[in-house]
Amino acid sequence: MSDRHPDVQNLIDAHRLVSQALPAEQSVKSFFAKCHAALEVPGTAHPPSTAKPLAVCGHLTEALRRQPGDDPLMANLCAAFERISAHLTWRLRTGLDDHNTTFMNGHGNAVITGMNGLEGHQQALFGVSLVAPGVTYPNHWHPPEEGYLVIGAGAWRQEQGDWQHRNRGQTIHNPPHIVHAMRATASAPLLALWMLWLED
Numbered sequence: 001m002s003d004r005h006p007d008v009q010n011l012i013d014a015h016r017l018v019s020q021a022l023p024a025e026q027s028v029k030s031f032f033a034k035c036h037a038a039l040e041v042p043g044t045a046h047p048p049s050t051a052k053p054l055a056v057c058g059h060l061t062e063a064l065r066r067q068p069g070d071d072p073l074m075a076n077l078c079a080a081f082e083r084i085s086a087h088l089t090w091r092l093r094t095g096l097d098d099h100n101t102t103f104m105n106g107h108g109n110a111v112i113t114g115m116n117g118l119e120g121h122q123q124a125l126f127g128v129s130l131v132a133p134g135v136t137y138p139n140h141w142h143p144p145e146e147g148y149l150v151i152g153a154g155a156w157r158q159e160q161g162d163w164q165h166r167n168r169g170q171t172i173h174n175p176p177h178i179v180h181a182m183r184a185t186a187s188a189p190l191l192a193l194w195m196l197w198l199e200d
């Protein structure tokens with residue numbers, strides 16, 4: 001089945017509109033454009049999840065809450081994500097800090113397009129991470145280049161650099177293989193959409 005779920009298309013469209021409004025000097029803008037171009041060709045639709053949500057999903061409503069002064073394009077993206085969120089399969093990231101119960105009870109990832117996603121896709125892996133207040137998602141790395149678009153504010157770190165705070169609508173661009181981490185503030189959940197480029 002290759003028909004794209006309308007909620008997937010709606011989220012991709014909302015993400016593209018935010019991305020197109022980013023300043024030209026942001027390197028992540030052209031990276032997102034490459035992913036969006038690849039996503040114009042739908043992958044294989046998979047059935048929506050019937051899995052039980054993770055504990056961290058209790059923070060989703062707060063992470064998506066409209067904020068005074070929200071950019072209309074970000075408000076549109078939040079609404080598009082809210083619609084799709086119930087269909088997602090949320091999974092824990094294992095192999096990083098499995099004995100840390102704060103981390104294991106306080107994070108979740110879900111894939112929208114790509115392997116194990118709502119839609120299988122060969123080129124663009126499009127997903128989301130949710131991190132509970134006060135929780136750090138520890139150092140990890142992967143070969144693909146990656147761009148984050150932030151919905152719920154938090155901080156990101158590359159290699160041994162300083163933590164960089166990012167608010168709703170801001171971005172992070174990770175080159176291939178770079179070690180990176182993220183953490184929520186003490187008082188609010190981090191929620192960010194990510195895209196990874198799987199192949200040229």
Ligand SMILES: [Fe+2]
Pocket residue numbers: 142146174180
């Ligand atoms: Fe990453």
